[in-house]
Amino acid sequence: MNIHSFHIPVLGLAFSVDTPIKVAHLGIDSVMSIVEDSLLEQVRKFYSEKHGFKFQPITNKVTDARAKRITQYLNLVKKIAEEKFARFKKSCSLGEAIDYFGMLPDASSLKKQFLKLKEIGNSADLINYARNHAKMGSIDVNIMTKLDRVNFKGAQPLGKEYNDAHAALRGFAKSELQSSLILSAGLNPSLYSYMASFDDFFPDERGVFRKKIILKVSDYRSALIQGKFLAKKGLWVSEFRIESGLNCGGHAFATDGHLMGPILEEFNQNRAELRQTLFDIYATALEQGNRPSQIPVPEMKISAQGGVGTADEHTFLQEQYGMDAVGWGSPFLLVPEATCVDRGTRERVRASKEKDLYLSEISPLGVSFNNLRDNTKDLEKEELIRKGKPGSPCIKKYLAFNTEYSKKPLCTASRKYQHIKIKELEENKLPPVQYQREYRKITEKACICTGLSTPFLLENELETGQSGEGVSICPGPNIAYFTELVSLRKMIDHIYGRANIITRNDRPHMFIKELGLYMDHFKKLMDEYALDASKKVKNRVSSFVKNLEAGIAYYQQLDLNLSNEMATGFRTSLKKAQSKLELLSHQLCLEAV
Structure with a gap:
């Protein structure tokens, strides 16, 4: 059961990598990216040492190292979050109980009952109520389905199950988490089919899922197509998470002019039909797969995110379109208690205006990417260009997909790729203006693998090594209207209309x-x-x-x-x-x- 009506979506790589450790014990749902297993290994080492747990590194020599790193990190996050929650319940003070329930939305039945008890004034009853009724937030993970790079052993490609997204899926499936996997960036048939290899994604005899599937979509048609594909495999979509195509952070997957309001209206009008259509396919697939099929129609939530900035908008999405929850992403970059952003970058985000936030082409994926002007990774990139050394060392290779020049894919932000491409450009003998235009297209790409990971290392004063200290950050345009660092409590009060942290009147x-x-x-x-x-x-x-x-x-x-x-x-x-x-x-x- 969700006790809050908002969640914190995935924020880049590092920015929400430890958010569940910080907020799950308070009943807040949040999402981590599990793309970058080398970062997860560094974070696991940091938190293991911080909490006095034994740390056994998983090196690249270990078979299936990527999946194992992910599994071990997720298990650690679960352990720390559950221990924090257990301590809260065991040693709960009156003040802690008041703080916990005070953060809940005013319409919450849990909060209303707590306030009734508070009127009576019996501290012991309030503390016992907190111990018996407090809930943990969900520790969810995100996989971008298109980040499914083929991996090699020497010159030989490994089997598809060792592709990046496949291995990440396996890492989550084998973890102890009982939570949700958010799939974004569209349909990956091979990956979706692979999910059916893991029992945790199927219901037990009571219809309970150990691991749920959430699809992030930008329109109804995409939801229907992907939902049907999964249903035919006996896999149920527990939530469709609708995100604005452009008014969001990170990569931007623009629709063909379909706007958020009409999209939400279509979901709202067709919600029951969508659920029944998918269930009919799903139940048949379960029966054919000899799995429990005599189960009630599972829950199917609909949520929205992207550009939400006021309590009125939050409430409107719930009341007008029946949204079960609303995602608040970029504003949480200004909440140090919830996210991991180094001090310098957080200050740049805080001070940013509309002109500083733009849709760039820096991503090696070839998808438009929301960017903060003059971030330190871009400044680092420009300095290399001035020195005549464009491109970055390709250390992590997560975005290496280009096969123009070799069987082993290259990243278009890499020094090797850009050197070849520029040499080819020079041979074309183009007019100066055209040459410069094409040159900028090549060198615009940035190494966001390292840029989006480095903030955790900087924030926690860890060695950045070959990655350097350049930081990429990808807030949505909405962040321009949030101008101060705030506490977690104040941000939540803003979400629920108990406070207002937007000082500008032109949003x-x-x-x-x-x-x-x-x-x-x-x-x-x-x-x-x-x-x-x-x-x-x-x-x-x-x-x-x-x-x-x-x-x-x-x-x-x-x-x-x-x-x-x-x-x-x-x-x-x-x-x-x-x-x-x-x-x-x-x-x-x-x-x-």
């Missing part, structure tokens, strides 16, 4: 902010259309326009229950966007819809 509604981001994205499509006016590109642009116009029309009739001033601003923003869209579409000789 747009999350739907308007996302619309603006899509309008900027549309301009990029226009540039593409100017270079390639093929029917395929024209159809894509036309579809994008139609979807944006449909989204604007939806928002125009939506009752957001805003104050008069905010409602006026909302409608004005919609009209401006609609006029701009009409102008841009006319420039492309498209018919206005």
